[in-house]
Amino acid sequence: MNFSITRAFSQPASMAALTTLLACMPAWAVTPFTVRDIRVEGLQRIEPGTVFASLPLRVGDQYSDDKGAAAIRALFALGLFKDVRLETQGDVLVVVVEERPSVALVEFVGLKEFDKDVLIKALKEVGLSEGRPFDKALADKAEQELKRQYINRSLYGAEVVSTATPIDRNRVNLTFTITEGGPAKISQIQIVGNKAFTESELRDQFNLDTGGWMSWYTKSDRYSRTKLNADLEALRSFYLARGFLEFRIDSTQVAMSPNKQDMSITINVTEGERFVVSGVKLDGNYLDKEDEFRTLVKIKPGQAYNAETVAETTKAFTDYFGKFGFAFARVEAKPEIDRQNNRVQFVLMAEPSRRAYVRRINIAGNNxxxxxxxxxxxxxxxxxxxxGDKIRLSRDRVDRLGYFTDVNVETQEVPGAPDQVDLVLSVVEKPTGSVTLGAGFSSAEKVALSFGIQQENAFGSGNYLAISVNTSKFNQNLVLSTTDPYFTQNGVSRTLDVFHRTTRPLLGDLNAYSLVNSGLGLRFGVPVTETDRVFMGLNVEQTQIREGTTLGLPVEYKDYAAQFGSTSTALPLTLGWARDGRDSALVPTRGSLQRFNSDVSVAGDVRYIRSNYQFQQYIPLSKKYTLAFNTDLGWGKGLNGQPYPLFKNFYVGGLGSVRGFEQSTLGPSSKTTGIYLGGPKKMVFNAEFITPFPGAGNDKTLRMFGFVDAGYAFKDSENVAFSALRASAGVGLSWISPMGPLRFSYANPIRKQSGDKIQQLQFQIGTSF
Incomplete structure (x- = not known):
């Protein structure tokens, strides 16, 4: 007996209709029987076990129409088949399936805006990828996802059409043909209802704008809902920080032109009245420490209401409660508004709740x-x-490791234990290793090839390992360095360096004399406080003074070589101290940096002391503007009656010291050759006013600055005098480019002497290891 029970329709959406049809057509009904065997036909790539595992029937079970319909529904639910039917041959149940084609290849035509891998990842998230079953509904869903990706980049006119081309073995090649079109740009931003501030003042708070000459870089004229929401919050914060307690945004309308190329944004606001703080009261339980809490109040009576100071005060209170173990403290600033006089008094309500201790610290995200x-x-x-203080310090210390893009600590209550909490430290890891092969260029050193292998977190151990090579025309080096930040359990670090450096005078002549410095060093860093570290170490160095074939040694080097030889050794003992309180090492806007290093040669052919002190201070004038100061002082002296070695001299001039003068030319020079020799003493002072680049919005990676520099290097026999300092003033540009940091400056000397070498335009691209 060969009897076809039912044939399913070609789409899973027909399941409901199929079930109804089975119930309404008794002519198709099958007399129940005991299943002796089950066979599956039509499989090509799918394992039979997948089918058997999904069937609600087993050999020996009683078959019925209800169970047959359930079997069909179960198989369709797998998403692997486009057609399923059941047949009976006596007491044998035959499952006949037709597999959906699988996706053999996904291709994109017309793709420019995105990298292909980005869209491939987006399609995987909707269930479409190579090797997966294919149907038209999934292709439609994929088209919508691709359009969404383009909308996120303001390409509202993008069109996506999918084409499935059947190939052998029941597979298809899927092609997405994309017409990207141009991005929708903001043609107008209008704010309605403002009275206290001009529309231009309010638009200055936005990152979105109607475009400018830098829009090709910032893309600030491309509409984004996320960016608009951020701008609306910035607008709200602007008003709330200036006394407008009842400010609100009533509505936001975004209109698009018919060609989907232009957008206009209209924001309706109600400013309300400006309120002045009349007083601040403390209410609630302050652990009998009201006076200590009052010192944390940032809200100033007599000044305009400022939401930022209110938030700072409540956070400071909560943090201070945390210092005493009250993890669940609640602090609420309740305003008492006097609308008749436009005044507001704040009552700071505090409830420390219960004291808690940390049961467990969990770490997540560190793969x-x-x-x-x-x-x-x-x-x-x-x-x-x-x-709370220790938790914040812990978070900051983990963040300062530099291994993570994001570090966050959450406090979780322990069920059934009201006095316990768990801490969850979540991290997002970033790549910490790199292999680089590139080139740098500077106006002083021309082309410099570099190669480096660096791993800041070698094998996840926290150790630093680096090998770097630089082939600069004048300064070549090979350096191997490794650091174990926890050489001891107490946090004492150990650094081992092996180096070989060759330095030539900046004359553009590779056959000139050179200084070759080779050696190895061992240094330990001892933490003194949470932010201070003291360094101690010992180097073994050998320095060779090599004569060139086209340019003889300056008489100063000849005299030194005649007295101590062309090759000399030294064992300098290194002592140092560092404190870094900047908010960012790459683009700092606040905080300070102090560094002191001193080398004392205690053995070998040369005896000397060489010290260097640097102090940087960054002062934020506003969200956009920063004032920066730098002081760099150096001093060296020969010991045991020996002169200070010339090859340890300091150099001043050019980028990094006094801009507007040629590199390393501000200081003593050779009596015979005129080559600049540097000096054992130096003074450098810099001041910069840093501002966003015009048209770049608040982008901190592209900034302009005005500067004033002063400095000079002095002979051992010279007295350090401010009257000898050279000075310059100018403007510059800094950009954290994909190639690396770029610095460009144009300076005019404002204090110079005859014979000084001027170089007004200076720049440097790329960095070396």
């Missing part, structure tokens, strides 16, 4: 970095009282 590397930075311990 590469070992737990111990993170845990050793923690100052909050498990089974200890909750301490």
């Amino acid at each position: 590469r970095t070992r737990d111990e590397v993170i845990r050793r930075e923690f100052r909050q311990f498990e089974a200890a009282w909750y301490d």
Whole structure:
């Protein structure tokens, strides 16, 4: 007996209709029977076990129409078949399937805006990828996802058409033909309802704008809902920081032109009245420490209401409660508004709740970095009282490792234990290793090839390992360096360096004399406080003074070589101290940096002391503007009656010291050749006013600055005098480009002497290891 029970329709959406049809057509009904065997036909790539595992029937079960319909629904639910039917041959149940074609290849035509891998990843998230089953509904869903990706980049006119081309073995090649079109640009931003501030003042708070000459870089004229929401929050913060307690945004309309190329934004606001703070009261439980909490109040009576100071005050209170273990403290600033006089008084309500201790510290997101590397930075311990200061310090210490793009600490209550909390430290790892082969260029050193292998977090251990090579025309080096930041459990670091450096005078002549410095060093860093570290170490160095074939040695080097030989050794003992309180090492806007290093040669052919001190201070004038100061002082002296070695001299002039003068030319020079020799003493002072680049919005990677520099290097026999300093003033550009940091400056000397070498335009692209 061969009896076809039912044939399913070609789409899963027909399941409901199919079930109804089965119930309404008794002519198709099959007399129940006991299944002796089950066979599957029509499979090509799918394993039979997948079908058997989904069937609600087994050999020996009683077959019925209801179970047959359930079997068809189960198989369609797998998403692997476009047709399913059941047949009976006596008491044998035959499952006949037709597999959906699989996707053999996904291609894109007309793709310019995106990298192909980005769209491939987006399609995987909607269930479409090579090797997966294909149907038209999935292709339609993929088209919508691709359009969404383009809309996120303001390409509202993008069109996506999918084409499935059947190939052998029941497979298809899927091609997405994309017409990207141009981005929708903002043609108008209008703010309605403002009275206290002009529309241009309010639009200055926005990152979105109607375009300018730098829009090709910033893309600030491309509409984005996320960016608009951020701008609306910036607008709200602007008003709330200036006394407008009841400011609100009533509505936002975004209109698009018919050709989907232009957009206009209209924002309706109600400013309300401007309120002045009349007073601040503390209410609630302050642990009998009201006076201490009052010192944390940032809200100033008599000044305009400022939401930022209110938020700072409540956060400071909450943090201070946390210092005493009250992890669940609640602080609320309740305004008492006097609308008749436009005044507001704040009542700071505090409820410390209960004291808690930390049961467990969990770490999440560290797929590469070992737990111990993170845990050793923690100052909050498990089974200890909750301490908000220690938790914040722990978070900052983990962040300063530089291995993560994001570090966040969350406090979770422990069910059934009201006095316990768990801390969850979530990190997002970033690549910490790199292999580089590139080139740098500077106006002084021309082309410099570089190669480097660097791993800041080698094998997830937290150790630093680097090999770098530089082939600069005048300064060549080969350096191998490794650092173990926790050489001891107490956080003492150990650094081992092996180096070989060759330095030539900046004369553009590769056959000139050269200085070759080789050696190795061992240095330890001892943490003194949470932000200070003292360094101690010892180097073994050998320095050779090599004569050139086209340019003889300056008489100063000849005299030195005659007295101590062309090759000399030294064992300098290194002592140093560092404190870095900047908010960013790459684009700092606040904080300070101090560094002091001193080398004392205690053995060998040459005896000397060489010290250097640097101090930087960054002062934020506003969200956009920063004032920066730098002081760099150097001093060296020969010991045991020996002169200070010439090859340890300081150099001044050019980028990094006094701009507007040629590199390393501000200082003593040779009596015979005129080559600049540097000096054992130096003074450098810099001041910069840093501002966003016009048209670049608040982009901190592209900034302009005006500067004033002063400095000079002095002979050992000269007295350090401010009257000898050379000075310059000018403007510059800094850009964290894909090639590396770029610095460009144009300076005019404002204090110079005859014979000084001027170089007004200077730039440097790329960095060396």
